[in-house]
Amino acid sequence: MESSLVEGGLNVTLTIRLLMHGKEVGSIIGKKGESVKKMREESGARINISEGNCPERIITLAGPTTSIFKAFSMIIEKLEEDISNSMSNSTATSKPPVTMRLVVPASQCGSLIGKGGCKIKEIRESAGAQVQVAGDMLPNSTERAITVAGTPQSIIECVKQICVVMLESPPKGVTIPYRPKPSGSPVIFAGGQAYAVQGQHAIPQPDLTKLHQLAMQQSPFPIAHGNQCFQDLCVVSAGMDASAQTGSHELTIPNDLIGCIIGRQGAKINEIRQMSGAQIKIANPVEGSTDRQVTITGSHASISLAEYLINAR
Incomplete structure (x- = not known):
């Protein structure tokens, strides 16, 4: 399978998502x-x-x-050409490598990294490119960025090998795709829908709405009719609910599952903290107990989202 894909002879349909800065996209258009x-x-x-009112596309x-x-x-060649042109107007002596960022479902990154990092090391060595998988998911999504840098040929070879792994290990569960947002725009939840505020306009955000609805379905809190945040309007900035009062919620998780929540060197729990905006503390193991206590602190929305993400793990 690998050789036929690398030679371009495997007749399967692929989808590759690239994350680029506006200037790079302008050059490609x-x-x-x-x-x-x-x-x-x-x-x-x-x-x-994607639409062009964002710093990234x-x-x-x-x-x-x-x-x-x-x-x-052709995209790589265009970026290489741009680097060469910028060098002619620069005093720099060393030519920077071409750099690409792929966006892939986080559920496939484990297969791509491999046990102890063996797979990604193999790809780096055979393709001759630098490859880095981001530890955190991209905002409001379940996707991660993979940065690949090197010569055009090494990048192409590297991406082919990444595609082989992704074909062999399809994504698990629901993937919420990353959609770049205009920088610094606040988000509101109104009538069960999420909107990004841009100037005088409120732009619907289906991915945020989906995350919010999932969190509300999992909510451990009774949503009171007098709660202005959920019944009418809820303003969120940088992942935190600015208008809701903070609270805390405790979960009990079996010892044999706690590793799934924490992840390698705390990567998974940090992702959940970043996505939900909640503080999450995992108690030390108690002798004789088969469970661990997890305390989630934050707004009602961030706690609910954190609990949903922990259950999803």
Whole structure:
């Protein structure tokens, strides 16, 4: 399977999501969209670019493997060309590597890293590129960024090997895709829906709505009718509920499952803290007890979301 994919002969449909800065995306789109039009025509891949009012944007490549990697190669070549052009106007002596960021479901990252990091080490060595898997999930999503840097050929080889792993280990559970948001825009929850505030407009945010609804379904708190936060409007900034009072909730988790919650070097529990905005403390093991006490502190919404994410683990 690996050799046929690397040679571009495996006739499967792939989807690759790339996270790029606005300036890079502008270069790929080209004047009046000429550059991206050429990429679509020559590769045969579907190339979709997320809306442009954000500092970062998602480029989605979809199609058969041969088309995908043709489009991917053209994008890499364009970025390499931009670096070369910037070097001609610079006093720098060493040429920086091309850097790409892939966005993948967090549930597939374990297979990509491998036991003790063996798989990602193998990919680094065979492809000759630098590969780094982010420890935390991207905001309001269940996806992580994978940064790949090197020569165009080493990046292409590296991404092919990443795709092999992802085809062999499909994502588990529901994936909430990362969608870049305008920087610094507050989020409100009204009528059970999430909205990002941009100027005088409120833009619906389906991913945040889904997270919020999941959290509310799992809520350990009775939602009182007089609670203004949930019945009417709930303002959230940087993952914390600014208008709700803080509280705490305790969970009991079996010792043999606590490792799943904490993750390697605390990576999983830190993800849950970041996504929910709640403080989470895990008590030390008590002699003779088969359970561990977990205390979650924060707003009602952040506690509910943290509990949902812990149960999902």
